[in-house]
Amino acid sequence: MDKEAVKKPAKAPLLVVSKRDALPLGKRILIRAAALVSAIIICALMILIVGKANPFLVFAAMFRGFFINILPSIYSVAILLGISLAVTPAFKMKFWNIGAEGQALVGALVTAVIMIVLGGKLPDPVVTVIMLLGAVIAGMLWGIIPAFFKAYWKTNETLFTLMMNYIAIEGVNLLLEVCGGPSHVVGRSLLEHGRMALFNEPYIIPIAVAAILAVVMFFYLKQSKQGYEISVVGESENTAKYIGINVKKVVIRTMAISGAICGLIGFMIVGGVDYGITTTTIGGRGFTAIMVSWLSKFNPFIMILTSFMIVFLEKGANSAASKFSLIDTNFSNVLIGIILFFLIGCEFFLEYKIHFGRSSKEVQK
Amino acid sequence: MSNTETTYALKLEHVTKRFGSKVIANNDVDLDLRTGEVLAILGENGSGKTTLMNMISGIYHPDEGEIYIKGEPAVINSPRDAFSYGVGMVHQHFKLIDVFTAAENIVLGINTEKYNLKEATRRITEISDKYGFDVDPGKKIYNMSVSEKQKVEIIKVLYRGADILILDEPTAVLTPQETEKLFNVIRRMRQDGKSIMIITHKLHEVMAISDRVAVLRKGMHIATVNTADVTESVLTDMMVGQKVSLDIARAEPKNTADRLIVKGLNLKNAEGVSVLDNIEFTARSGEILGIAGVAGSGQRELLETIAGLRVPNTGDITYIDPSNKSEVDLRKKTPMQIRDLGVRLSFVPEDRLGMGLVGNMDIIDNMMLRSYKGGKSMFLDRQPSKNLADKIIKSLEVVTPSATTPVRRLSGGNVQKVLVGREISSAPSVLMAAYPVRGLDINSSYTIYNLLNEQKENGVAVIFVGEDLDVLLELCDRIMVICGGAVTGIVDARTATKEGVGLLMTTRKQGAV
Numbered sequence: 001m002d003k004e005a006v007k008k009p010a011k012a013p014l015l016v017v018s019k020r021d022a023l024p025l026g027k028r029i030l031i032r033a034a035a036l037v038s039a040i041i042i043c044a045l046m047i048l049i050v051g052k053a054n055p056f057l058v059f060a061a062m063f064r065g066f067f068i069n070i071l072p073s074i075y076s077v078a079i080l081l082g083i084s085l086a087v088t089p090a091f092k093m094k095f096w097n098i099g100a101e102g103q104a105l106v107g108a109l110v111t112a113v114i115m116i117v118l119g120g121k122l123p124d125p126v127v128t129v130i131m132l133l134g135a136v137i138a139g140m141l142w143g144i145i146p147a148f149f150k151a152y153w154k155t156n157e158t159l160f161t162l163m164m165n166y167i168a169i170e171g172v173n174l175l176l177e178v179c180g181g182p183s184h185v186v187g188r189s190l191l192e193h194g195r196m197a198l199f200n201e202p203y204i205i206p207i208a209v210a211a212i213l214a215v216v217m218f219f220y221l222k223q224s225k226q227g228y229e230i231s232v233v234g235e236s237e238n239t240a241k242y243i244g245i246n247v248k249k250v251v252i253r254t255m256a257i258s259g260a261i262c263g264l265i266g267f268m269i270v271g272g273v274d275y276g277i278t279t280t281t282i283g284g285r286g287f288t289a290i291m292v293s294w295l296s297k298f299n300p301f302i303m304i305l306t307s308f309m310i311v312f313l314e315k316g317a318n319s320a321a322s323k324f325s326l327i328d329t330n331f332s333n334v335l336i337g338i339i340l341f342f343l344i345g346c347e348f349f350l351e352y353k354i355h356f357g358r359s360s361k362e363v364q365k
Numbered sequence: 366m367s368n369t370e371t372t373y374a375l376k377l378e379h380v381t382k383r384f385g386s387k388v389i390a391n392n393d394v395d396l397d398l399r400t401g402e403v404l405a406i407l408g409e410n411g412s413g414k415t416t417l418m419n420m421i422s423g424i425y426h427p428d429e430g431e432i433y434i435k436g437e438p439a440v441i442n443s444p445r446d447a448f449s450y451g452v453g454m455v456h457q458h459f460k461l462i463d464v465f466t467a468a469e470n471i472v473l474g475i476n477t478e479k480y481n482l483k484e485a486t487r488r489i490t491e492i493s494d495k496y497g498f499d500v501d502p503g504k505k506i507y508n509m510s511v512s513e514k515q516k517v518e519i520i521k522v523l524y525r526g527a528d529i530l531i532l533d534e535p536t537a538v539l540t541p542q543e544t545e546k547l548f549n550v551i552r553r554m555r556q557d558g559k560s561i562m563i564i565t566h567k568l569h570e571v572m573a574i575s576d577r578v579a580v581l582r583k584g585m586h587i588a589t590v591n592t593a594d595v596t597e598s599v600l601t602d603m604m605v606g607q608k609v610s611l612d613i614a615r616a617e618p619k620n621t622a623d624r625l626i627v628k629g630l631n632l633k634n635a636e637g638v639s640v641l642d643n644i645e646f647t648a649r650s651g652e653i654l655g656i657a658g659v660a661g662s663g664q665r666e667l668l669e670t671i672a673g674l675r676v677p678n679t680g681d682i683t684y685i686d687p688s689n690k691s692e693v694d695l696r697k698k699t700p701m702q703i704r705d706l707g708v709r710l711s712f713v714p715e716d717r718l719g720m721g722l723v724g725n726m727d728i729i730d731n732m733m734l735r736s737y738k739g740g741k742s743m744f745l746d747r748q749p750s751k752n753l754a755d756k757i758i759k760s761l762e763v764v765t766p767s768a769t770t771p772v773r774r775l776s777g778g779n780v781q782k783v784l785v786g787r788e789i790s791s792a793p794s795v796l797m798a799a800y801p802v803r804g805l806d807i808n809s810s811y812t813i814y815n816l817l818n819e820q821k822e823n824g825v826a827v828i829f830v831g832e833d834l835d836v837l838l839e840l841c842d843r844i845m846v847i848c849g850g851a852v853t854g855i856v857d858a859r860t861a862t863k864e865g866v867g868l869l870m871t872t873r874k875q876g877a878v
């Protein structure tokens with residue numbers, strides 16, 4: 001037993017992690033529900049102990065916060081969903097596009113500029129159509145430029161798309177400077193022509209557009225030839241080349257689609273609902289969307305649920321924060337964090353199973 | 366210091382490994398490796414050889430059973446643990462960092478000693494001299510041929526002090542000459558008291574190198590026998606579980622007509638070195654044209670040039686369309702257009718998953734890689750691919766839970782069957798198959814040969830690049846021999862001899878061996 005040559009590793013594994021078979025749908029839903037319930041219980045304890053408030057009242061306030069004004073809430077879901085759908089094809093292609101924020105913002109910017117420049121000079125519906133086209137093309141350009149550089153000169157798309165965000169933000173600053181006058185506001189008074197609304201209800205169109213986009217994107221990715229090309233390029237560029245896919249073309253085309261959808265979202269925000277623009281018009285949703293997309297495993301229908309959950313948590317937590325003295329936005333961010341932690345964490349248990357180490361007779365000493 | 370003389374370097378008892386609930390890769394395996402012997406592991410594709418070795422080298426953990434090393438129970442949870450027991454494995458897919466030198470790769474990840482490249486280089490040279498490797502420690506990996514990379518992998522294992530070596534299909538990517546060199550190294554290691562397990566599908570190699578053979582079938586250990594006591598055909602029968610006949614039924618070429626005419630083809634690589642040197646030949650329908658040559662003599666470049674993946678510097682490639690006898694200049698076509706004409710390249714790359722297949726996609730979607738463009742619709746039609754997948758699984762006996770299994774979960778040989786099956790089934794008019802049986806078990810290899818024969822009888826012009834001269838002589842109608850990128854002869858396979866072809870393969874030696 002004193003062989004020195006053989007150094008033994010300390011011990012048998014305590015936990016063995018192994019990949020499991022695909023679980024049936026029912027079980028998957030059950031595990032996720034369990035994760036959600038656990039998260040809620042932990043949140044309730046936090047609220048009770050740290051926030052010194054009745055968790056039920058807080059939860060009630062959260063629900064009220066989301067549901068009391070149901071249309072604007074669903075509209076927020078739609079916007080987040082729209083941007084999430086937009087970034088999905090690029091990520092599926094392993095193109096690390098973190099420029100959705102800028103692509104949407106530039107769409108918003110072009111919308112505002114066209115409203116200011118052409119508003120009143122042309123019939124309103126014409127202005128609307130020009131706004132739509134302008135925003136989509138602008139977003140598309142914002143997507144194509146980094147894709148083009150990546151395809152032809154192998155620039156790093158993450159840095160490039162990030163930089164493009166700042167260009168869009170400075171573009172908006174310029175507009176605020178030029179048109180906003182001393183108060184630096186470009187708001188309703190300036191942006192009154194070309195507004196887009198259905199039945200005098202600004203929220204319907206964006207919600208409908210996002211819903212249609214989700215369906216279209218689902219079939220585009222799963223069933224279309226272009227969607228298939230995206231998967232192949234994402235999985236292995238070598239294979240793609242080998243079988244004769246024009247990788248450059250696919251990269252540029254896909255980013256054009258991503259950017260165009262972002263531009264469309266920017267147009268709907270400014271031309272449909274906000275009638276105003278600031279540098280925070282997109283408000284970080286271009287980044288949140290990345291999480292939504294990955295969390296949903298690139299499935300557009302799951303993205304609907306995920307966007308809903310995130311908007312619900314944000315809106316609800318804000319409204320709770322306004323009602324309970326010890327609960328502020330930081331506190332509500334903690335709650336959001338706990339819930340996301342559990343939901344993301346349970347994905348691990350859906351893929352892997354853990355069992356305890358093997359019989360002790362194997363552990364030699 | 367050890368007073369107990371261990372005859373067994375390694376012993377497995379009741380080792381079982383499952384993947385999910387459907388796949389039992391290893392079922393209650395008892396196996397032993399004697400100290401200082403070469404044990405060959407033999408089994409059909411998917412019989413669990415790689416999985417078994419992976420458990421010994423710490424990639425997987427057995428679900429059940431025990432591993433004893435030098436008489437003591439071993440707990441191996443990682444390759445690092447394996448090294449601490451003196452076990453080192455050379456995987457079929459190399460794990461080297463391209464931009465590092467050999468020496469840097471070899472010392473990488475050893476954190477028990479100080480990083481001292483000079484000292485390391487000295488020790489590497491020592492090991493090389495001892496076992497007869499010729500490797501330049503300062504050479505970067507991306508400048509290396511496959512066999513050099515393999516040597517680096519083996520030295521890496523020896524450098525870490527392994528005395529139990531596992532080699533997973535080391536010869537699949539080597540030429541016969543390189544294989545002989547490797548075997549010399551193995552013999553020296555055996556003399557030095559090291560215990561070696563080697564996986565190979567080539568029975569003559571088993572006979573040449575091993576002391577004993579362990580046969581696996583469908584995850585179970587059938588028997589371990591002394592190599593001297595058996596013949597190749599006994600081993601085949603043990604492996605398959607029944608009597609098999611290994612014949613290639615070569616028919617006389619019928620209705621031959623010129624299909625592909627290559628004239629004066631020259632190609633220089635990125636460094637400006639000539640890789641194809643004035644190549645001229647004609648491939649005819651209803652005939653198998655073999656290409657023989659030392660690996661790296663330009664076979665790959667030639668086929669890729671015909672397929673439109675490389676642009677030749679000079680030369681003509683003319684395709685004669687069987688439907689209307691018109692001549693088509695392939696140099697003016699894109700790879701896609703060439704494929705649509707029915708010129709199919711089935712190159713089995715050294716890196717199977719890297720090029721021909723997408724590891725994360727299932728078999729059906731991988732079938733679609735070649736055909737998805739078909740039809741006017743912008744949507745995919747998966748049904749034909751599904752039928753094709755089912756057909757290939759059945760005819761080539763692909764071991765897989767289902768057609769919707771991602772190909773990365775298949776064993777090496779089964780990955781290959783999917784790849785070759787897809788190419789052959791695409792109803793080509795010219796079929797170029799390079800090394801289609803690399804990594805296939807003997808039974809499947811013959812299935813492929815007979816599929817190629819079937820294609821030939823259907824009037825396809827088949828171009829077959831092979832490395833086994835016996836097979837080339839048995840399967841082909843004509844054999845074109847190339848050496849250093851130039852044609853050194855085109856011979857009739859029915860009358861040519863192995864020696865004759867071998868001579869042509871080396872008559873104008875340039876470039877790597």
Ligand SMILES: Nc1ncnc2c1ncn2[C@@H]1O[C@H](COP(=O)(O)OP(=O)(O)OP(=O)(O)O)[C@@H](O)[C@H]1O
Nearest residue numbers: 384390410411412413414415416774775776777778
């Ligand atoms: N990671 C994995 N997940 C699921 N199944 C696997 C995995 N690895 C191997 N298998 C399955 O286990 C079986 C044995 O595979 P293994 O790679 O050990 O075969 P092999 O004997 O090495 O075959 P080959 O000669 O083709 O390389 C196969 O049926 C394979 O599909």
Ligand SMILES: [Mg+2]
Nearest residue numbers: 414415776777
């Ligand atoms: Mg294997």
